[in-house]
Amino acid sequence: MRPRAARRDRYLGGVRSFACGHCGSLVFFENTICLRCSTPLRFDSDRLSLVAMDEGAQWVDCANRQLAGCNWLADRQGVLCRSCRLTRTRPNTADAAGLEAFVVAERAKRRVLVQLLELGLPGIREGSLAFDLLSSAERPVTTGHADGVITIDLAESDDARREARRAQLGEPYRTMLGHLRHELGHYMQPLLIVSEEVSAACRQLFGDDRVDYGEALERHYTEGPPADWQDRYVSAYATMHPWEDWAETFAHYLHITDTLETAGEFGVIVEGPRAVADDSLATVPRVNLGEHEFATILESWLPLTYALNAINRSMGREDLYPFALAPAVVKKLSFVHERVLQVGESRSSPPRGPSPPLAQRQATRPAPT
Numbered sequence: 116m117r118p119r120a121a122r123r124d125r126y127l128g129g130v131r132s133f134a135c136g137h138c139g140s141l142v143f144f145e146n147t148i149c150l151r152c153s154t155p156l157r158f159d160s161d162r163l164s165l166v167a168m169d170e171g172a173q174w175v176d177c178a179n180r181q182l183a184g185c186n187w188l189a190d191r192q193g194v195l196c197r198s199c200r201l202t203r204t205r206p207n208t209a210d211a212a213g214l215e216a217f218v219v220a221e222r223a224k225r226r227v228l229v230q231l232l233e234l235g236l237p238g239i240r241e242g243s244l245a246f247d248l249l250s251s252a253e254r255p256v257t258t259g260h261a262d263g264v265i266t267i268d269l270a271e272s273d274d275a276r277r278e279a280r281r282a283q284l285g286e287p288y289r290t291m292l293g294h295l296r297h298e299l300g301h302y303m304q305p306l307l308i309v310s311e312e313v314s315a316a317c318r319q320l321f322g323d324d325r326v327d328y329g330e331a332l333e334r335h336y337t338e339g340p341p342a343d344w345q346d347r348y349v350s351a352y353a354t355m356h357p358w359e360d361w362a363e364t365f366a367h368y369l370h371i372t373d374t375l376e377t378a379g380e381f382g383v384i385v386e387g388p389r390a391v392a393d394d395s396l397a398t399v400p401r402v403n404l405g406e407h408e409f410a411t412i413l414e415s416w417l418p419l420t421y422a423l424n425a426i427n428r429s430m431g432r433e434d435l436y437p438f439a440l441a442p443a444v445v446k447k448l449s450f451v452h453e454r455v456l457q458v459g460e461s462r463s464s465p466p467r468g469p470s471p472p473l474a475q476r477q478a479t480r481p482a483p484t
Contacts, residue, residue, distance in 0.1 A: 132380045136167030144229075145222060147186045158187045158225075160197040163232060182214070183221040198225045204247040206269065213250035216269035220248050223292040227299060230373055235459035238263075238306050258294055260301040267294060293366060300365030301358065307454040320447050321364075322357035331356040347443045361451075364444070368451045375416050385418040409449040413440070 135142050140151040142165060148155055155168040157176070166188075168174050177196035179185040187196035194200075199221070206213025224246065231239050238244055247266045249256045256268040271291050308314050318324065335355035344354045353363035420436040427435045440448070 132377070133165040136165075137169055144226065145184075145186065156186065160187055160229075160232070163229060179221070182217075184218045185221065185225070187225065198228050200241045201228075201244055201246055202248055203245045203264075204249060206248070206250045210250055210252070212252060213269055216250065217248055220267055220269055220271075220291055220295075223290075223295055227292060227295045227369070230369060231299065231303075234455055236303060236306065236455065237458065238302065244302060258298065260298045263302060265295070265298040265302065267291075267298070293370070296366035296369045297362045300362035303365060304358070304361050307451075307458050309458065313454070317361070317450065318357070320450055321360045324357040324361075326356065328356055328358065345439060346441050349438065349440070349444045349447070360447070364447045365451055367438075368448050368455070371412070371416050371448070375412065375419060378419055379415075383419065385422045387422075409445070409452040412452070413445065 133142050133144065133146075134140065135149040135152060135154060135156065137154040138149060138152040140149055142149055142156060144158070144165065146156050146165070149167065155174075156165055157168060157174055158164070159166050175189045175192050177183075177185040177187045177189045177199055178193055179195055179199045183199060185196060185199055187198055189196045202221070202224070205217050208214070228239060243263055245264045247264060248269055249266060251268045251270045256270070257266065258268045258271070259266055271294055308317050332355060335352075340348075340351040340354040344351055348354050348360060348363070349367045350363045353360040417440075420438075424434040424436055427433065
């Protein structure tokens with residue numbers, strides 16, 4: 116019997132809502148079983164669908180099913196799934212704390228990989244991309260990207276430690292998913308900037324990436340961001356170097372499209388507040404965002420963030436979306452949107468553009484001392 120897929124439409128990218136292929140109940144991307152009908156569920160990375168394993172169905176779990184809590188299907192018994200194969204280093208089995216953090220990191224990695232696969236972006240395969248998920252309990256670990264290898268400090272999975280770092284660096288937002296999206300932004304930059312013409316357009320918006328990275332890094336941590344950084348950048352860290360500006364903007368683009376499409380899938384509608392005289396806050400989050408310019412996407416995104424922030428404040432929490440998108444930032448996000456759509460639509464032969472020198476790319480987002 117062929118496993119039946121949970122209902123899933125085609126979108127611009129992201130992990131949204133799923134329904135059990137057996138009973139139709141709401142299930143989540145991380146589920147291994149439907150809580151209503153007890154049907155086993157697994158994620159099929161070829162179909163990008165959560166599938167119901169009805170009675171009689173045959174399936175093979177990822178070899179990391181127990182170790183990493185992975186719910187993806189594998190090609191054959193005893194091998195890793197498409198996502199877990201990309202992890203080349205993990206904590207050893209004697210490191211209980213490290214393995215607990217490893218589970219959190221792998222969960223976030225699966226989510227962002229699905230978004231990139233949905234986007235149709237190149238390079239998401241073994242041999243091109245790899246992850247080192249390392250514990251900093253015994254030695255320092257620098258989160259960063261170098262030549263297709265993304266290194267993640269698993270300490271970022273600890274809420275208290277991550278919040279302390281966020282406050283120390285003055286960051287409005289810091290999550291494991293955010294780190295992965297940022298580092299994947301570095302990885303994707305040479306895959307999306309595929310010609311001299313596109314490179315020139317990128318430098319016009321983000322700055323000249325040929326500026327010495329080491330000097331820029333030292334200057335940033337000595338002097339900090341410029342006073343007017345919010346007029347031109349999505350974050351203070353983006354001011355450090357054009358590569359970091361690109362990575363922060365790319366990560367933010369993934370935040371926006373994934374969250375907005377999740378809202379659209381769940382039918383979230385923002386129509387208030389009633390005191391507003393015009394309809395500037397009225398929106399229906401749109402699906403099939405690839406059909407729209409980024410300015411159209413923002414027409415749905417901004418009202419949604421207003422509502423989410425108001426809800427958080429009602430619970431006595433900080434804003435869920437603590438960002439303000441200046442016109443210059445919107446132009447950068449629009450550029451990323453155009454590159455994602457163009458490369459995603461024409462990836463029959465994944466192109467590679469000029470890559471920043473390896474020696475300069477190794478120290479991406481060092482942990483504070």
